[in-house]
Amino acid sequence: MARTTTKLILLAALVATAGCASKRPKILPPSAGEQPAGPVDNGNAGAIVPGSAEDFKRSVMSDTIHFALDQYDIDATSRSILDSQSAWLMKWPDRRITIEGHADERGTREYNLALGDRRANAAKNYLAARGVDASRINTISYGKERPIALGSDEASWAQNRRAVTIVLQ
Secondary structure (H helix, E strand, C coil), rough: HHHHHHHHHHHHHHHHHHHCCCCCCCCCCCCCCCCCCCCCCCCCCCCCCCHHHHHHHCCCCEEEEECCCCCCCCCCCHHHHHHHHHHHHHCCCCCCCCEEEEECCCCCHHHHHHHHHHHHHHHHHHHCCCCCCHHHEEEEEECCCCCCCCCCCHHHHHHHHEEEECCCC
């Protein structure tokens, strides 16, 4: 009898606490350091702020240049992209950037980190030669750690051999 009473008391307690459980909100707030999803109303009805990262992406040909296999030289296409970036950076002399160097999945981790570093520094040196103060440019290599194309074919590898310019806020 005491056992049945104990079971009934436990069951009643479980039922009572189950009704008190809070439900997960449909839309979660962004975590620390994360940008909120969707449009943010800043009073400009979606206008892009001049000198912002969004303005950079809109104003330049591309934020990304690509490289040939095991190469870090700047070809004609990359020069025109970097020329458009340097023009924007000269217009906004207070903006700092980071250039990320990337490689495809082939090769060792160490080799690809070194290759990504050479690619990022090649882009930095080109921008500096075009008049952008080198102290405004940071570089970082991710090697093969952050691919944008996940396939194991030439088309995917070509997309991953890149240097990406990020405007810091």
